[in-house]
Amino acid sequence: MHISQILPPxxxxxLSSISSKKRLFQDLGELAETRYAQAAPLVVEALMEREALGPTAVGHGVALPHARLDKLDRVLGLFMKLEKPLDFDAIDRQPVDLIFCLxxxxxxGVEHLKALALVSRTMRDSNVCSKxxxxxxxxTLHAILTEAPAIKAA
Incomplete structure (x- = not known):
């Protein structure tokens, strides 16, 4: 699997400024509606439900929010960069500025886990994050993400 298979340009x-996690999820929902014809309110609700289980911030300014939607037929990605970092309840207490949503x-089952592992490994690469x-x-952001090597997930 490769990021280019789940993340279109x-x-x-x-985003220049986001005031809350909820507002970020609303922007992700709007982008999912525009890009993938998914109902924004359903995307927001699914992301909020998953986030309620525990923060999806993985540290070092990165968050990987993810959710399951019944109407999808494959794993899809969205990426947002925040010019002003947002508190995301990260374990390392660092605010988040790089968000890769799945x-x-x-x-x-397996495809979702493979995609999550791929994105997680890519976003843990300090060189990728610096770029x-x-x-x-x-x-340019899309090119950086899709030029990262494909990673085989278990």
């Missing part, structure tokens, strides 16, 4: 967005079919933080052009 128009699935990347830069949306998976309701019944998906993402140094750029604000959406095409």
């Amino acid at each position: 128009d699935g990347v967005k830069v 949306l998976a079919p309701g019944g998906s 993402l933080r140094a750029n604000s052009d959406t095409a």
